[in-house]
Amino acid sequence: LAKTTQPISMDSYEGQEVNITCSHNNIATNDYITWYQQFPSQGPRFIIQGYKTKVTNEVASLFIPADRKSSTLSLPRVSLSDTAVYYCLVGDHDRGSTLGRLYFGRGTQLTVWP
Amino acid sequence: DTGVSQDPRHKITKRGQNVTFRCDPISEHNRLYWYRQTLGQGPEFLTYFQNEAQLEKSRLLSDRFSAERPKGSFSTLEIQRTEQGDSAMYLCASSLVGGRNTEAFFGQGTRLTVV
Numbered sequence: 653l654a655k656t657t658q659p660i661s662m663d664s665y666e667g668q669e670v671n672i673t674c675s676h677n678n679i680a681t682n683d684y685i686t687w688y689q690q691f692p693s694q695g696p697r698f699i700i701q702g703y704k705t706k707v708t709n710e711v712a713s714l715f716i717p718a719d720r721k722s723s724t725l726s727l728p729r730v731s732l733s734d735t736a737v738y739y740c741l742v743g744d745h746d747r748g749s750t751l752g753r754l755y756f757g758r759g760t761q762l763t764v765w766p
Numbered sequence: 767d768t769g770v771s772q773d774p775r776h777k778i779t780k781r782g783q784n785v786t787f788r789c790d791p792i793s794e795h796n797r798l799y800w801y802r803q804t805l806g807q808g809p810e811f812l813t814y815f816q817n818e819a820q821l822e823k824s825r826l827l828s829d830r831f832s833a834e835r836p837k838g839s840f841s842t843l844e845i846q847r848t849e850q851g852d853s854a855m856y857l858c859a860s861s862l863v864g865g866r867n868t869e870a871f872f873g874q875g876t877r878l879t880v881v
Contacts, residue, residue: 686869695770695857695872696809739808756808 656740661761670727672760674740677721685716685723688739690759696739700725727762735764770873772858778879779848786844787876791860798841799870800833801857802826809857815841816863848880 657675664670676685684703688696700707702714702723713726727734737759771790779785791798796817801809812831813823817838827833830848835841845852855877861870 693855693874693877695859695875697872698869701869737808754811756810758806758808 658760672725682744683742690737772873789841789858795860799859803855
């Protein structure tokens with residue numbers, strides 16, 4: 653089970669770009685990297701998933717170096733509503749959604765200030 | 767059906783009582799998960815179903831916990847003889863295995879307080 657390491661907390665101001673880095677030194681060949689966002693009293697919400705290089709969607713970008721031992725979630729121009737906990741997970745994509753085998757950890761509490 | 771639905775949203779019970787939670791997944795999703803989350807921690811895996819089959823259970827799921835998914839649709843999680851340590855948010859998630867996207871969709875959870 654490939655565990656991850658993330659900063660416990662980060663602070664930013666509105667309009668800035670935020671980069672949250674996650675270490676996953678034991679990532680396996682078949683593992684994908686997935687990020688979730690969670691607001692208080694709500695379930696986590698999928699943000700982005702990738703295997704290598706760069707993935708971008710309407711919400712965020714995910715940068716994965718060639719060795720795949722880390723990944724960086726990039727949130728462009730954050731707003732107050734981006735204040736949440738962000739989780740980095742790794743798991744085997746070939747088995748479909750293997751969320752049961754994934755370790756959430758404590759995530760990164762991002763606080764965006766006005 | 768716009769998402770995963772959990773009922774009730776909040777439950778307060780006395781220690782020793784039994785409680786049952788219900789989860790209605792997204793209708794076409796074949797996989798259903800139960801997680802538990804305590805304050806300041808990430809969600810912890812409890813169990814998951816592929817259709818009606820319960821394929822994996824965490825060691826966190828003691829004998830007092832039982833989950834079912836009859837007919838591969840909704841699921842129930844029952845806790846017998848509740849203890850104060852069972853107080854937590856219980857999250858349900860569903861996903862479609864075999865589809866292009868493997869993301870899981872979470873419900874808003876059931877917050878259990880054992881007094």
